[in-house]
Amino acid sequence: xxxxxxxxxxxxxxxxxxxxxxxxxxxxxxxxxxxxxxxxxxxxxxxxxxxxxxxxxxxxxxxxxxxxxxxxxxxxxxxxxxxxxxxxxxxxxxxxxxxxxxxxxxxxxxxxxxxxxxxxxxxxxxxxxxxxxxxxxxxxxxxxxxxxxxxxxxxxxxxxxxxxxxxxxxxxxxxxxxxxxxxxxxxxxxxxxxxxxxxxxxxxxxxxxxxxxxxxxxxxxxxxxxxxxxxxxxxxxxxxxxxxxxxxxxxxxxxxxxxxxxxxxxxxxxxxxxxxxxxxxxxxxxxxxxxxxxxxxxxxxxxxxxxxxxxxxxxxxxxxxxxxxxx
Amino acid sequence: xxxxxxxxxxxxxxxxxxxxxxxxxxxxxxxxxxxxxxxxxxxxxxxxxxxxxxxxxxxxxxxxxxxxxxxxxxxxxxxxxxxxxxxxxxxxxxxxxxxxxxxxxxxxxxxxxxxxxxxxxxxxxxxxxxxxxxxxxxxxxxxxxxxxxxxxxxxxxxxxxxxxxxxxxxxxxxxxxxxxxxxxxxxxxxxxxxxxxxxxxxxxxxxxxxxxxxxxxxxxxxxxxxxxxxxxxxxxxxxxxxxxxxxxxxxxxxxxxxxxxxxxxxxxxxxxxxxxxxxxxxxxxxxxxxxxxxxxxxxxxxxxxxxxxxxxxxxxxxxxxxxxxxx
Numbered sequence: 001x002x003x004x005x006x007x008x009x010x011x012x013x014x015x016x017x018x019x020x021x022x023x024x025x026x027x028x029x030x031x032x033x034x035x036x037x038x039x040x041x042x043x044x045x046x047x048x049x050x051x052x053x054x055x056x057x058x059x060x061x062x063x064x065x066x067x068x069x070x071x072x073x074x075x076x077x078x079x080x081x082x083x084x085x086x087x088x089x090x091x092x093x094x095x096x097x098x099x100x101x102x103x104x105x106x107x108x109x110x111x112x113x114x115x116x117x118x119x120x121x122x123x124x125x126x127x128x129x130x131x132x133x134x135x136x137x138x139x140x141x142x143x144x145x146x147x148x149x150x151x152x153x154x155x156x157x158x159x160x161x162x163x164x165x166x167x168x169x170x171x172x173x174x175x176x177x178x179x180x181x182x183x184x185x186x187x188x189x190x191x192x193x194x195x196x197x198x199x200x201x202x203x204x205x206x207x208x209x210x211x212x213x214x215x216x217x218x219x220x221x222x223x224x225x226x227x228x229x230x231x232x233x234x235x236x237x238x239x240x241x242x243x244x245x246x247x248x249x250x251x252x253x254x255x256x257x258x259x260x261x262x263x264x265x266x267x268x269x270x271x272x273x274x275x276x277x278x279x280x281x282x283x284x285x286x287x288x289x290x291x292x293x294x295x296x297x298x299x300x301x302x303x304x305x306x307x308x309x310x311x312x313x314x315x316x317x318x319x320x321x322x323x324x325x326x327x
Numbered sequence: 328x329x330x331x332x333x334x335x336x337x338x339x340x341x342x343x344x345x346x347x348x349x350x351x352x353x354x355x356x357x358x359x360x361x362x363x364x365x366x367x368x369x370x371x372x373x374x375x376x377x378x379x380x381x382x383x384x385x386x387x388x389x390x391x392x393x394x395x396x397x398x399x400x401x402x403x404x405x406x407x408x409x410x411x412x413x414x415x416x417x418x419x420x421x422x423x424x425x426x427x428x429x430x431x432x433x434x435x436x437x438x439x440x441x442x443x444x445x446x447x448x449x450x451x452x453x454x455x456x457x458x459x460x461x462x463x464x465x466x467x468x469x470x471x472x473x474x475x476x477x478x479x480x481x482x483x484x485x486x487x488x489x490x491x492x493x494x495x496x497x498x499x500x501x502x503x504x505x506x507x508x509x510x511x512x513x514x515x516x517x518x519x520x521x522x523x524x525x526x527x528x529x530x531x532x533x534x535x536x537x538x539x540x541x542x543x544x545x546x547x548x549x550x551x552x553x554x555x556x557x558x559x560x561x562x563x564x565x566x567x568x569x570x571x572x573x574x575x576x577x578x579x580x581x582x583x584x585x586x587x588x589x590x591x592x593x594x595x596x597x598x599x600x601x602x603x604x605x606x607x608x609x610x611x612x613x614x615x616x617x618x619x620x621x622x623x624x625x626x627x628x629x630x631x632x633x634x635x636x637x638x639x640x641x642x643x644x645x646x647x648x649x650x651x652x653x654x
Binding site for chain 1: 508536573
């Protein structure tokens with residue numbers, strides 16, 4: 001089957017999808033009525049071309065063409081994968097699927113980049129709910145392998161299997177959820193951290209820079225290679241996970257009450273965060289920070305590839321696939 | 328002043344402190360009544376010798392001797408830095424300081440590895456509260472640079488300055504909190520993630536392995552180099568942090584109610600987690616996982632050093648200090 005993808009919504013996330021598909025040899029059509037979308041997508045494409053090839057050792061396929069379509073019907077016609085990355089408004093997404101489903105094939109997969117909605121929400125008003133799934137990636141989409149795959153009862157398991165296969169083919173690591181849930185896995189964890197971080201700033205305990213340093217000089221380094229549970233398993237030492245849990249358990253009952261409240265993100269807190277963030281990162285333009293981030297991620301991914309571990313193992317499997325050593 | 332450190336409590340954390348001080352040329356005395364402590368500490372020392380030198384390019388000082396003391400008074404006598412890493416029981420820590428303060432110098436710094444208690448709690452029954460501070464590190468202590476420094480009103484700022492200077496001298500990155508708070512910065516964030524992860528496992532949404540993969544294939548890679556806020560600043564694109572906050576804000580009001588409850592860590596949930604963790608990581612012995620983790624961290628730290636960013640920048644500064652290029 002022809003490798004044709006349609007990208008609906010051309011921001012940082014849609015652009016990242018376009019870049020990943022194109023660099024892995026897919027023809028890509030992008031639809032976004034924003035006249036500024038081509039510039040934004042081309043910027044992401046340039047970032048991807050400057051970074052993704054550096055972590056791949058096998059010969060890359062010829063880059064697929066990226067075409068900006070004037071209409072959504074033109075973009076989705078004949079596409080095998082359609083990725084929707086429009087703003088997080090449920091009605092917008094639902095009506096968009098209705099429109100695009102009158103132009104796309106019945107066996108195309110429609111993946112949504114939604115970070116919050118469940119597939120059954122997205123499918124609610126569709127007559128072909130079976131082809132709509134959640135495929136939630138992480139920025140930068142062209143470098144980070146994780147993608148959360150979520151279906152509802154309306155999706156045949158074969159559709160989700162096929163989705164996984166296609167995404168593995170473009171170098172991603174599909175994480176299939178056993179059940180649908182608001183915000184999937186990662187954004188539930190991120191939301192929890194975010195709330196707590198807001199309290200720390202609001203209460204004047206730490207600045208945005210302090211919090212970022214606490215992460216990237218400490219547990220963030222651990223989490224690039226082992227996650228929460230495997231790390232804690234090590235924390236239990238020779239006595240293992242059960243011992244760790246018995247030790248840790250009582251701490252969950254401590255009155256760290258801020259964890260259970262939602263801070264009010266009012267103008268004052270927004271001002272505080274925005275100005276602390278300027279003090280922390282304002283010396284670099286956003287485009288420069290993106291290049292720094294991508295350079296760091298490439299270096300970390302190559303390091304993990306040398307170790308044959310975690311995201312590095314995913315890259316090795318991608319090499320094997322590109323060399324035709326693996327189905 | 329002589330570089331003498333005393334380590335009270337010789338588990339994974341105390342052992343990590345002993346290793347960092349010794350490898351940076353300090354004489355170390357360890358006190359722990361557990362007859363198994365020397366074996367545990369020597370194991371950590373071996374892991375540290377096999378990893379820390381690989382991320383340092385400057386000549387290392389001759390390794391300091393690590394001596395196991397039979398009494399606490401012997402261990403702390405003449406020490407410039409005393410690090411307490413005993414179990415998280417407040418009364419135990421408080422009475423321990425009373426005992427050791429009758430044998431240590433008045434200008435020694437007593438750092439506690441506590442992940443939860445505030446310095447004012449630790450100081451409550453002491454007649455020399457001014458020398459007791461929180462110095463909370465991250466496992467593996469010999470590789471991760473972050474250390475949270477927290478004082479109370481009883482600590483003169485000069486004591487905290489001196490603590491920072493000593494810790495920088497052994498290659499750490501001190502993070503000084505503006506105010507004391509239960510669980511400091513990092514463990515508040517970790518606790519929030521932990522609670523949410525427990526719900527995901529309990530509700531059958533994801534296994535421990537899924538959650539770890541969602542972290543290490545996605546945002547964990549980002550957090551090894553930029554933290555939460557700098558990453559989100561990029562998420563706002565050219566419009567910046569303020570734009571991001573206005574977009575993100577409403578999501579905080581969504582009814583992700585699990586975030587605000589504490590799951591009951593009962594036997595059933597402990598069984599589930601322990602057996603999922605066995606399925607995920609059981610193929611490796613703990614000591615093997617430690618070597619894998621350290622190998623990965625060394626590779627990541629070297630990668631970041633090549634980029635001159637984050638933890639890599641801390642290592643470059645440590646090189647300069649070891650070469651005498653920096654005070």
